[in-house]
Every structure is written in structure tokens, then in C-alpha cells.
Amino acid sequence: MTQSSEKISQQYIDGGVIPADLTGQESVSKTYVDTQLSARDVNISAAASAANAAQNDINSHTNNSGIHVTPENKANWESKAPGTVQNTINSHIADSVAHLTANEHMKLTGIQPGAEVNQNAFSKVNDIPASSKTDTVTIKGGVGIAVTSNPNSKEVEITATGSSTPGAHGSSHAEYGADPIPVATETDGGIMSAADKKSHNNMADPPRAKYTTATAKPLPYVTWTTPNWDTKNFDTNSFVSQGNNGEIVINEAGTYLIQANISFSANPIGFRNILFEKNGSYLAYQTNNAKNDSGQIPSIRSSLSALEQCEAGDVIKISCYQDAGASEVMNINAFSTFSIIKVAGFS
Structure with a gap:
């Protein structure tokens, strides 16, 4: 059975079976068709390999948990991001330690170059002026005089010790003082008592x-x-x-x-x-x-x-x-x- 080359080609195109006993021009057409079919099979095989490789890439990408976000993570991020940032901003704005007030700015601006912290010092003691910011004055006891100090109460006490004339003296010589002078009597002199003073005043203004x-x-x-x-x-x-x-x-x-x-x-x-x-x-x-x-x-x-x-x-x-x-x-x-x-x- 013979067929024209056009028919043979059309059969190929239509997917028909090409007869094997072709001769002459028909045999040439068959050879051509066979070549085309081989090329097609190669292309189909390459396309199948590429498709398979692409599918593998898609599956690998789909299954990669490191580059995808779960619905739970997405919901968690969406709930935190806006509020957390705003809260941080608000907290920073309200932080009075991290920021200076207008008065504090003015105070810092008014500090002169070279200014120092105030010193706990006296500018002068009696007629002795201070020669430095941390100068010291020492109270010295003379003969028969003891000087004691109490740093807690900031007191200095000066007492006659009795080691020299005229002898020991208390801090007060009043009637009820630490070292009282005796009250005057009809035979011995002394200080006037409170009762005598009142009596004296009453006699002058009874x-x-x-x-x-x-x-x-x-x-x-x-x-x-x-x-x-x-x-x-x-x-x-x-x-x-x-x-x-x-x-x-x-x-x-x-x-x-x-x-x-x-x-x-x-x-x-x-x-x-x-x-x-x-x-x-x-x-x-x-x-x-x-x-x-x-x-x-x-x-x-x-x-x-x-x-x-x-x-x-x-x-x-x-x-x-x-x-x-x-x-x-x-x-x-x-x-x-x-x-x-x-x-x-x-x-």
C-alpha cells in the first residue's frame, strides 16, 4: 500500500500509525517523520525532567518551616508590634530621669565654667579668715583648760581642769549651776539667791x-x-x-x-x-x-x-x-x- 508523503506527514501530525513498507518518496517522508518523532521524544523527556525538578523545588519550598510563618506566629506579631512600640515610646517620653525640665535646662545653663560643688566650710572664725576652701581652725586649751569635741552634736566644750590656779570651774556659777558660788548669809558674802532678789525687788516696789x-x-x-x-x-x-x-x-x-x-x-x-x-x-x-x-x-x-x-x-x-x-x-x-x-x- 502506498500513500503520498503529504498523507504520511498528516498521519504523523494526527498521531496515526505510519506504514513500515514505504518506498521512494514515501520512504523519505517516513525518515523525516521518524526524525521528528525522536526529537519530540527528547523534548518531552527534557520537559518531563524539568517539570519534575520544578515540582521538587516547589515541594522543598512548601515544606521549609524556617522561611514560612505559622498563623499563630502571624497573629502574635500583628498583636504585639503596634502596641509594644507605642508603649515604649510613651514610657520614654514620660521618663523624668532621662529628660530635663525647662528649669533644669536653665539651671545647667547658669552654671559658670569652672564651678565646683559647695563646700562645708566657715569663711572666718573670730578674727581668723579661711585661706582655702577646706581650711581648718583648731581650738587649743591653755594651762588648766581642757578642750573636748563631739562630732555627732557639733559641740566643743572648754573646761577648767583644776591643774592650775584658780582651780576647777564649772560651766556655770549660778545658784543651781555646775559650779555654784555659795549664797550670801548674814556672816559670809556670796551671790544673791533668787529669793533674796525677789525680796529686794519687793522692798523697792512692794x-x-x-x-x-x-x-x-x-x-x-x-x-x-x-x-x-x-x-x-x-x-x-x-x-x-x-x-x-x-x-x-x-x-x-x-x-x-x-x-x-x-x-x-x-x-x-x-x-x-x-x-x-x-x-x-x-x-x-x-x-x-x-x-x-x-x-x-x-x-x-x-x-x-x-x-x-x-x-x-x-x-x-x-x-x-x-x-x-x-x-x-x-x-x-x-x-x-x-x-x-x-x-x-x-x-
Whole structure:
């Protein structure tokens, strides 16, 4: 069976079977076709090898865990990256140690070149000036003088040791000091005690008080009546106080001069009397006739004084009496006064 070369070629192209008993031109076509088929097979084999190599590369790449990210890693990175960086930035911005304030910048700018840290030093001790920033002054004790120091309390104590005249001395010679000088007595000299000083001051300016009455006091007929000393003119040391019903209370012991001046209303009849009592007992008494020997009516004014030793808490009472035949009146203000002054027994 013979076929044209075109048909044989077409059979090859279409994948048909080429007859083996071809001759002449048909045999030439067959040879050509066989050559093409061999070349095709080589190409197919090469393509298959390349495809296989490519597949192996793809599989190797796919299975390489070192160059791929798991979903878990990806989620972890995506959650951390933005927040962590921002937190670090915020923390750095808020770090007051790593940054300077405006005031700190100004302070550093104001530091002069060559400036140094302040020194714990004295510029001068008495008349001795410091010759350097860390100069030292030493206090030296003379003969019989010891100098001790206490670094903790920053104190230096200078004490006479008694190793030379005039002998040991304490830090104070006062009455209750470390080395007191004896208090003066009637036979031996010495320093004045605190009690003597107070007594001396009191003698120069003794405690004293004066009272009057601002309200006219009725004086019933033949009745002892106590005035109300309701107005205090002065009381320098508060050593007396007002008691009940016009009484005066002594607040500190001592010797007192007590005096009263009573002004009665004018009446020529009878007598005018004043009585001092201490703690309810008789102390001093005075009587005055309203008319003198010439029949004249004198100034109806009676006075009484007494010097008395009193204790703290003693009560002094002043009473008035008249027998003019009717009720009288004790005149007020400066006309009737009570006064008391301490004259001895100062302590």
C-alpha cells in the first residue's frame, strides 16, 4: 500500500500509525517523520525532567518551616508590634530621669565654667579668715583648760581642769549651776539667791492695793456694817483678792499695813466707829465723837491703821458703826477708802 508523503506527514501530525513498507518518496517522508518523532521524544523527556525538578523545588519550598510563618506566629506579631512600640515610646517620653525640665535646662545653663560643688566650710572664725576652701581652725586649751569635741552634736566644750590656779570651774556659777558660788548669809558674802532678789525687788516696789466704793452704803443706827469695796483702784501683785460681803483675802504671807478712811454723812449726834477683824477676831478699833469740845461739827471722817502679820488665806474685815439716832450713809469714791501694803516677809 502506498500513500503520498503529504498523507504520511498528516498521519504523523494526527498521531496515526505510519506504514513500515514505504518506498521512494514515501520512504523519505517516513525518515523525516521518524526524525521528528525522536526529537519530540527528547523534548518531552527534557520537559518531563524539568517539570519534575520544578515540582521538587516547589515541594522543598512548601515544606521549609524556617522561611514560612505559622498563623499563630502571624497573629502574635500583628498583636504585639503596634502596641509594644507605642508603649515604649510613651514610657520614654514620660521618663523624668532621662529628660530635663525647662528649669533644669536653665539651671545647667547658669552654671559658670569652672564651678565646683559647695563646700562645708566657715569663711572666718573670730578674727581668723579661711585661706582655702577646706581650711581648718583648731581650738587649743591653755594651762588648766581642757578642750573636748563631739562630732555627732557639733559641740566643743572648754573646761577648767583644776591643774592650775584658780582651780576647777564649772560651766556655770549660778545658784543651781555646775559650779555654784555659795549664797550670801548674814556672816559670809556670796551671790544673791533668787529669793533674796525677789525680796529686794519687793522692798523697792512692794505689793500694794487700794479699793473704794462706787455705791453709797447705808449705815443703819447702832449696827456694825461692812462696806462693799467694789472698785479696785490698783493691785500691783494680785496679793489680795475680794472675798464675800466686802471682805479682803490675803493671798501670800507677810507683814501688812492696813488702813481705812471712812467718810460719814454730817450729823452732830453720837459717835462714829471703825473696827478691823482678822479671821473673825478683833484686830483694831477706833471711835470718834461727831461733835468736838467746842460744840462744832468737825469733818465726819474716821481713820484706822493696823500693822499685822498675816498668813495666806487670812480674811480681813472692816466694819463701821454710828449712833446718830437714825440711819446714816457712808460717802463714796475718794471719801471712803481701804488700802493695804506689804512691808515685810518677802520671799
